[in-house]
Amino acid sequence: MSIKADSFVDITDVVCPVTFVKAKMSIEDLEDGQILEIKMNEGEPILNVPRSFKDEGHKVVEVNDNNDGTFTVFVEKGGL
Template sequence: MTDAIITADDTIDITDVNCPITFVKTKVALDELDDGQILEVRLNSGEPAENVPRSVKEEGHAILAFRENGDGTCELFIHKVGD
């Protein structure tokens, strides 16, 4: 999406869990943030990298950036949108 530097308000690493727990942990972390804050999520490529961004969008949040790291992991930057 973009190569701009994004400063996250919080970061989680969910490379040690499988779907659907990947989205559950992401949702819990987003719930702890204030509206307008940014969450950085480090996750595995493949199913988590497909499902978590889709589920986050369905929840109404915005994806600011998605980066593949080249080591089988990705970074996802999510802008929390209020209810």
């Protein structure tokens, strides 16, 4: 199934904790139920960013390994 994102942010150029801050600012622009697509690096970002979104009440819909050291994560705003 292909997920249609309402917005996209690439955080591969920043490091923790800025990764989550940048992604969080992007999701704040969306309405509840909309999907944010986030491209992030493996390591700390993929461990911390999805968990941080869950802690804030958002739903991580899908996590895809791009097999190039990056991941694409789809988060539904207020999905929990």
